[in-house]
Amino acid sequence: MCFFDQHRYVCGDWKWGHFRQHCNREYRIGETCGMKLIMQTVRVEQKCKLCERIATHRRRRAAEVERVHRWQREGTKFRASIDKSFEIIEALDAEILELSTERNRRLQGIGSH
Incomplete structure (x- = not known):
C-alpha cells in the first residue's frame, strides 16, 4: 500500500498523481507494491x-x-x-x-x- 497524490477535478473525476512514499511491504528500491493509497488530494480548478x-x-x-x-x-x-x-x-x-x-x-x- 504505497502512497500517491490524487488530483481531483471540479467535475468530480480524478487521476493518480506523483508517487510519495513506500509502504513497509515493498523492499525493492524504485518499486511499488501495487496497492495505491492517497497521501493527499490536490484540487484542480478545471474539468478533466x-x-x-x-x-x-x-x-x-x-x-x-x-x-x-x-x-x-x-x-x-x-x-x-x-x-x-x-x-x-x-x-x-x-x-x-x-x-x-x-x-x-x-x-x-x-x-x-
Whole structure:
C-alpha cells in the first residue's frame, strides 16, 4: 500500500498523481507494491480532459443547430447545407453519447484510472 497524490477535478473525476512514499511491504528500491493509497488530494480548478471534450462537442453542436435555424429562416436555397449540418449534428450526438458513457464508467470506477 504505497502512497500517491490524487488530483481531483471540479467535475468530480480524478487521476493518480506523483508517487510519495513506500509502504513497509515493498523492499525493492524504485518499486511499488501495487496497492495505491492517497497521501493527499490536490484540487484542480478545471474539468478533466474527457469533460472538456464533451463541452467542446456540445459547443460545436449548438453552433451547427444555430446555423441550421438561420438557413431555415432564409428559405429552401440552403437545402444541401442543411442536410450536411444534420449529418454533422448526428455525428456529434454519437460522439457526445460515447464520451458521456466513458465518463460515467470512469466515475463508477469500472474503467481504469
